[in-house]
Amino acid sequence: MSLSDNIMADMKKAMKDHDKIKLNTVRMIKSALMNEKIKLGHDLNADEELTVLSREKKQREESIEEFINASRNDLAEETKKELTVVESYMPKQMSKDELAKIVKDTIKEVDAKGKSDFGKVMKALMPKVKGRADGKEASAVVRDNLN
Known part of the structure; x- marks a missing residue:
């Protein structure tokens, strides 16, 4: 339907x-x-x-x-x-663990080295989690992983 x-x-x-x-x-x-x-x-x-x-x-x-x-x-x-x-009406939201795993995979995928690669990681990550994770939460997890 x-x-x-x-x-x-x-x-x-x-x-x-x-x-x-x-x-x-x-x-x-x-x-x-x-x-x-x-x-x-x-x-x-x-x-x-x-x-x-x-x-x-x-x-x-x-x-x-x-x-x-x-x-x-x-x-x-x-x-x-x-x-x-x-x-x-929205898809089921991701757990923090699922989001953290996708963030780590995306960081490896784009070969991010530090804070300066934040935009590159977010650009690759957001299409993967669209509608299933909050953007603020995703950026916080990316920021934590890049530090």
Whole structure:
């Protein structure tokens, strides 16, 4: 079942269940996917869909942080629920051990010697972990391994 089919099925279920947060979140995801499709001018492949989902996830994570800093816990809680819905469409996240192994392999692969090769390692690493690991976490692991 494709992501679009999953979203449509979940949207119908959320309507029947009167689950407003899930319904609104699924509609936002559907809209973001449609906007990306229009922007690119073709049907989205799995990588492009993952990019859109990652963007939606990151937006919600940043919003939660801002709401907490502004002492708006009510909005933070609602956004956390939205984040859970978005994450349900994303692939399973890597464990720290899996990420560390891929980072070490990538460092060997690009023959990185020190901190100056950080960009080269990240450029080779990110396509391998796209959607399955957070960029901040990945850069921290790379930085630790290059020191």
